[in-house]
Each structure stands twice: as structure tokens, then as C-alpha cells.
Amino acid sequence: MKINYSKVYFIGIGGIGMSSIALYFLNGGKLVGGYDKTKTDLTLSLSKKGAIINYELNSNIIPDQFKDKKNTLVVYTPAISKDNIQLDYFIKNGFNILKRSQILGVISKNKFCIAIAGTHGKTTTSTILSHLLYENNVSFTSFIGGISENYNSNLIENGQEIILVEADEFDRSFLTLKPNIACITSIDPDHLDIYSSEKELEESFKEFAGNLKENGVLFKSFDLPIDGVDYGFDSKAKYSIENYRSENDCAYFDIKYQNSICKDVKFKMPGKHNVCNALAAFAICKNLKIQDDDLVKSLGTFKGVKRRFSYVLKTPKILIDDYAHHPNEIRAIYDSVYSLYPNKKIMAIFQPHLFSRTKDFMDEFASELSKFNEIVLIDIYPAREKPIKGVSSKELLNKIHNNKKKLVERVDLTDYIVKSETEVIVVMGAGDISKEVDNIKNAILN
CATH class of the missing domain: 3.40.1190.10 (Mur-like, catalytic domain)
Structure with a gap:
């Protein structure tokens, strides 16, 4: 297949993997549009470059330019719900539709x-x-x-x-x-x-x-x-x-x-x-x-990747932001932080990602998190999933063997952290916990 389409529409355009492909097509002169459920720095950046993005899950809001079946390619991420209304519209109307991985296969084929x-x-x-x-x-x-x-x-x-x-x-x-x-x-x-x-x-x-x-x-x-x-x-x-x-x-x-x-x-x-x-x-x-x-x-000269052991602050406290969302990743983060700061108290702030993953690795998460001097949990980020009975951050907290542990509401997170005496704070998770990092930074500095 050749990409002989003048327009590309992305369902889930704000995802970290989808947005790079959208930018690629924008840079190549294609008309690019898409849907995502929330505005982010990534979607705003794409909009500034000319992408037409909507944030309402409604097939009527799809711009008319992208209802041209002959000239429009549709790309979607498997992270979206299978009953997505916009995806359903394109399927029912016979558009050519590819998953994110498939379009990468096309781009890289020759x-x-x-x-x-x-x-x-x-x-x-x-x-x-x-x-x-x-x-x-x-x-x-x-x-x-x-x-x-x-x-x-x-x-x-x-x-x-x-x-x-x-x-x-x-x-x-x-x-x-x-x-x-x-x-x-x-x-x-x-x-x-x-x-x-x-x-x-x-x-x-x-x-x-x-x-x-x-x-x-x-x-x-x-x-x-x-x-x-x-x-x-x-x-x-x-x-x-x-x-x-x-x-x-x-x-x-x-x-x-x-x-x-x-x-x-x-x-x-x-x-x-x-x-x-x-x-x-x-x-x-x-x-x-x-x-x-x-x-x-x-x-x-390599500076790093955002949210991969990213230093947000080094003084008066050390604040590190990381994407870790699997027990082995948490272990690697702990080992790295402890090797750098063996004489400092280390706090883990963790947002579990997906009910299924939390259920599958509940004991392993508890074991790795127990190593930190202090542990703060917030509620599970569900992404594409619906709740699973008996799976929650509270249940995970109960399995952590550490006296200094707490489940905290997001609205109370910064106040709780500022009052803590820990010197190194590590924020971990693959959900939207990263949105709190600047708030934590500002609270520490002020």
C-alpha cells in the first residue's frame, strides 16, 4: 500500500505514539485532523502546526474535509475503546482504516x-x-x-x-x-x-x-x-x-x-x-x-527523555519524574536512586496504571514499593479499562509492608508532600500523574 491520500485523520491523535505520526504527515504536506478526549501540550502543538483537532466524542463533529472517503486515510490507536463513535462512523462508511502499527509498517516498508x-x-x-x-x-x-x-x-x-x-x-x-x-x-x-x-x-x-x-x-x-x-x-x-x-x-x-x-x-x-x-x-x-x-x-551530549528518570528539581529537595508502571521498572528506579543517594530518605509517589496490570502484579508492586522510606499512592489510572472488583490502590496499600504509607486524594497531594521530611521524591506512573509534577515542584519551591 502507498499513502496516496491527501488527508489523514487520527483517532487518539494526542497519544505519544500517534502524535509523532501526525506530525510526520503534517511536515509532509498532508491535511491532518483527529480526535482526542483531552487537550494536552501535544495536541496544542499539533494544532499550532495546522492540525484540525476535536475533543468531543461525536461523529457529527468530524470536519467535512475528512468525510471524503476517496482522499482520507484513518489511523487509530488500540488504546481507544472498541466502541468509539468516530471509529464506528469511519468503519460503517467504508473508509480505509489502519492501526498505528500498520501505518508504521507502511511508512517503513521500502x-x-x-x-x-x-x-x-x-x-x-x-x-x-x-x-x-x-x-x-x-x-x-x-x-x-x-x-x-x-x-x-x-x-x-x-x-x-x-x-x-x-x-x-x-x-x-x-x-x-x-x-x-x-x-x-x-x-x-x-x-x-x-x-x-x-x-x-x-x-x-x-x-x-x-x-x-x-x-x-x-x-x-x-x-x-x-x-x-x-x-x-x-x-x-x-x-x-x-x-x-x-x-x-x-x-x-x-x-x-x-x-x-x-x-x-x-x-x-x-x-x-x-x-x-x-x-x-x-x-x-x-x-x-x-x-x-x-x-x-x-x-x-545525550540529555535524556522526558519522564524517564527526569530531574525536575535538585534543590532544596530532589524531585524525579519517571514513567515506571511495572514492578521491574520500579525496582530499577529504586536501585538507581538509592545508588545515587544512599544516605537520603526517598519517597515514592505512585499512580498504578490499569486495573488489569494492578491485579496481575499486586504482590510484586507491593514488594518493590515497600523498599522506599515513604510511599504515597493515588487512585488507579484506568485508561481504556473498566474497574475490576477488589482491585484498587487501597488494596495495594494494604499489601505494602511499610509504616510510612498513605493513599492520598490528588487535591491533597502537594500539601502532603510539602509537609514530608523526605529529601528525594520520585513520581512514578504511566497515567496522568505527570500533570501533578509542576504543582509539586512549585509547592516545594514556595
């Missing part, structure tokens, strides 16, 4: 495609890789699931020879891609509302790896049971990290591969999980024949 997959780490890895490619004058366009701190965007364009995409395992979306280079950062149980078991999830990743084009290369974290070029902290990995340490809010380490070693690499995102993501990006770039010195220099 290009050299790099696809980054994994239950954790794909956004950070994709953003680091985008920065390395940009800094080394590679012709590429990347669609990433976060906002790059270097480029303040989730779409990075520097040509069209390579298309870099995040390969999302949710609803098996990544199986639409046929990459030349693929990377799998992790395979931890998740989306168990979609996959019946951990084995089924693992098989889906193996199927993704099997979709590589002829002579394609798979990079994968050392501990994964899939054949490929491995990387990690294990000295047996083809690309390995040695001499890791944290100093002054940065990570320093050596990269060893084949008969080469890059010493004292500086990276501004602390934490072993982030360093592994940087190593994956480095390994992919070596496959593209970029020189060691150039890569080390570029890693040193």
Missing part, C-alpha cells in the same frame, strides 16, 4: 528499518539511538514514544534513508513490522490481558525476531532466550559494560566489544538499566559503521 522492542526500555533506547544517528549525520526519521530532551519532540527527522520505530508488543502490534535491524531490550510479563501467559508473550517476541528481513540483525539483552547479538553487564556478552559507577548524577563506564574498549564513557542518565539501553544503541550504531570516538562523544 526503507531500511530499525525496530526497537521490549516490555521496558524501548523508548529510552530509541531516543538514545536517534541522538547518536543525528549527531553522526545519518539520514533517518524516528518515531519515538517519548519526548527527547535534546530535540523536544517525539519525531526526529534528518532524512529518510533509515526509519527508526518503536515496536510495541501490546496487541501484537509489532508483528506488522519487517525490520533490517531489530533490538529486544526485555521480555518481562506484561499485558496479561492480551497474552494468556508469559510463554505466549515470549513466543510473540520470537515471532517478531523471525520477521527480520533477509540478512537482518537482532540485538538483544544478554539474559533473553533468543538468538542474537547480545549486550549487557555480563562479560560473556558481545557488547559488555565494565567498571560502572555513578558520580555527580551521571553514569560512567567502559564499553568492551570484540577486541576494542571505550573507556570512561559519560552518560547523563544514571542507573544500570539506562546504561544498558545506551549500550544497545551503541551496538546498533557499530553495525552501521559509526566510529567509537564519535559515539562516545554523542553519548556524552
Whole structure:
């Protein structure tokens, strides 16, 4: 399929993955419109660039320009409800409709495609890789699931020879891609509302790896049971990290591969999980024949990804914002923060994401959160889901083994935090908890 449409309409246009594709088509001269349920910085930015966006779930509000079936392509995100009224209108009227993953498959089909997959780490890895490619004058366009701190965007364009995409395992979306280079950062149980078991999830990743084009290369974290070029902290990995340490809010380490070693690499995102993501990006770039010195220099200028261990304040208190929404991600955040601030008290503010995920990992969430000096929970962010009986933040709170724990209403959150004596505050969650971060920052400063 070729994209011979002059107009593209997005249902769920404000999503972090959808908005980058919308921006891509805007930049390419298409008329772009769409629906989302709330105004955000992303939708407002798209509107300023010419996108026609509505926020009312009503088929009558769809602009007339996009009711032209012959010239309009419709793209939707699986995150929306299946009974979405606008989607139903386009289906009933016979429009050509693609999921987000399918349109990425179309965009990348006749290009050299790099696809980054994994239950954790794909956004950070994709953003680091985008920065390395940009800094080394590679012709590429990347669609990433976060906002790059270097480029303040989730779409990075520097040509069209390579298309870099995040390969999302949710609803098996990544199986639409046929990459030349693929990377799998992790395979931890998740989306168990979609996959019946951990084995089924693992098989889906193996199927993704099997979709590589002829002579394609798979990079994968050392501990994964899939054949490929491995990387990690294990000295047996083809690309390995040695001499890791944290100093002054940065990570320093050596990269060893084949008969080469890059010493004292500086990276501004602390934490072993982030360093592994940087190593994956480095390994992919070596496959593209970029020189060691150039890569080390570029890693040193990487500023980070918004909501991935993002420092919001460093004084008078330390405030960190992170997208962590899985027990293993919370563990990685705790380990990183504790290694940086072993003598400070650390508070976790957590908004669970999805009733199904909270139900599936209730005990694991409780175990990881119990490690913090103080824990604050707010109500579950439901996203696309309806409540599940017996699943709530209160139920999770009851399972946390820590005397300093509390379920707090959002309206009381800033007051509660300001009164706390903890010195390091970590805000975590994949829902709308990020909207509270500026309020927390301002309350601390005032």
C-alpha cells in the first residue's frame, strides 16, 4: 500500500505514539485532523502546526474535509475503546482504516528499518539511538514514544534513508513490522490481558525476531532466550559494560566489544538499566559503521527523555519524574536512586496504571514499593479499562509492608508532600500523574 491520500485523520491523535505520526504527515504536506478526549501540550502543538483537532466524542463533529472517503486515510490507536463513535462512523462508511502499527509498517516498508522492542526500555533506547544517528549525520526519521530532551519532540527527522520505530508488543502490534535491524531490550510479563501467559508473550517476541528481513540483525539483552547479538553487564556478552559507577548524577563506564574498549564513557542518565539501553544503541550504531570516538562523544551530549528518570528539581529537595508502571521498572528506579543517594530518605509517589496490570502484579508492586522510606499512592489510572472488583490502590496499600504509607486524594497531594521530611521524591506512573509534577515542584519551591 502507498499513502496516496491527501488527508489523514487520527483517532487518539494526542497519544505519544500517534502524535509523532501526525506530525510526520503534517511536515509532509498532508491535511491532518483527529480526535482526542483531552487537550494536552501535544495536541496544542499539533494544532499550532495546522492540525484540525476535536475533543468531543461525536461523529457529527468530524470536519467535512475528512468525510471524503476517496482522499482520507484513518489511523487509530488500540488504546481507544472498541466502541468509539468516530471509529464506528469511519468503519460503517467504508473508509480505509489502519492501526498505528500498520501505518508504521507502511511508512517503513521500502526503507531500511530499525525496530526497537521490549516490555521496558524501548523508548529510552530509541531516543538514545536517534541522538547518536543525528549527531553522526545519518539520514533517518524516528518515531519515538517519548519526548527527547535534546530535540523536544517525539519525531526526529534528518532524512529518510533509515526509519527508526518503536515496536510495541501490546496487541501484537509489532508483528506488522519487517525490520533490517531489530533490538529486544526485555521480555518481562506484561499485558496479561492480551497474552494468556508469559510463554505466549515470549513466543510473540520470537515471532517478531523471525520477521527480520533477509540478512537482518537482532540485538538483544544478554539474559533473553533468543538468538542474537547480545549486550549487557555480563562479560560473556558481545557488547559488555565494565567498571560502572555513578558520580555527580551521571553514569560512567567502559564499553568492551570484540577486541576494542571505550573507556570512561559519560552518560547523563544514571542507573544500570539506562546504561544498558545506551549500550544497545551503541551496538546498533557499530553495525552501521559509526566510529567509537564519535559515539562516545554523542553519548556524552545525550540529555535524556522526558519522564524517564527526569530531574525536575535538585534543590532544596530532589524531585524525579519517571514513567515506571511495572514492578521491574520500579525496582530499577529504586536501585538507581538509592545508588545515587544512599544516605537520603526517598519517597515514592505512585499512580498504578490499569486495573488489569494492578491485579496481575499486586504482590510484586507491593514488594518493590515497600523498599522506599515513604510511599504515597493515588487512585488507579484506568485508561481504556473498566474497574475490576477488589482491585484498587487501597488494596495495594494494604499489601505494602511499610509504616510510612498513605493513599492520598490528588487535591491533597502537594500539601502532603510539602509537609514530608523526605529529601528525594520520585513520581512514578504511566497515567496522568505527570500533570501533578509542576504543582509539586512549585509547592516545594514556595
